[in-house]
Amino acid sequence: MEKLFIQDGDVKREFNEAEYAQYAIDQAENKKQADEAKAKAAAKAALLSKLGITADEAALLLA
């Protein structure tokens, strides 16, 4: 794993064990959220394709 550093007050130091563990949790959560956003965007694109309209046209319908 790449080395990560924290600016802790006046001291720049490498992450400690707990901070690396939290970072791993945070990255997993980030990936989960990114995957969900990607899936949502893909579903939206598929629906627009099925309807045969563009995103702008869909926005007009909802306005």
Added chain:
Amino acid sequence: MAAGLGLKTFVTGDVLTAADTNGYLMQGVWVFASAAARTSAVTSPQEGNMSYLKDTDKVEYYSGSAWVGVGGTPGLAFINSGTFTTSSAVSLATSTFTTAYTNYFVQFTITACSSANDLGLRGRTSGTDLSTTVYDYAVNGGKTNSTTYTFGGTSADRIYLSSMTTGTPYRGSITLFSPQTTANTYVSTQGLGTESSLGATANAYGNARTAAQFDAATIFPSTGTITGFYNVYGFSNS
């Protein structure tokens, strides 16, 4: 030392008495090496006496009961500042937040970030971040194409402040309300960042629903590193 007598215009032939000397001529700004030196030299200060202390570079007056800094208490009291370079997280120094002030103001400037990311904030106590899901947040702003955006959440593991890209890193002012008390810590921010690849204002609401008493905070990108600087101030209560 004698009390000041005010202002007197001497004319030719006046006799300069000891009382005149002490009451008029000696009533300037006395220069001392330190407060201790002043205490030794001025054993009976009088209301209105003035001094300059060389060790602190401060001008003070005697109020009748104490030496008081000229200019009063500033509304914003500087606490500390720092710089950071290619850091994955930035933690304010332990004991940045104390009982000396109720509310705090952080100016946080990121001059460079290694990748597009979302900036978050967590409360910190005795060198450890609180990373449980006690945070609520809401971010809104306007984009350079004249549209607006908003996103938010509850029971998150951080307060989101803004999104940013390498082209427009976050710059913002963060106000923390009562971080040192057992009541919830509220956060409000005004800043700028990026939303959907466009430059945007980023105004955030945050709430840490916890009795934890924070003595610092950690600000960190969701991924990559950040470079920049910050200043922390306390809001004076009087």
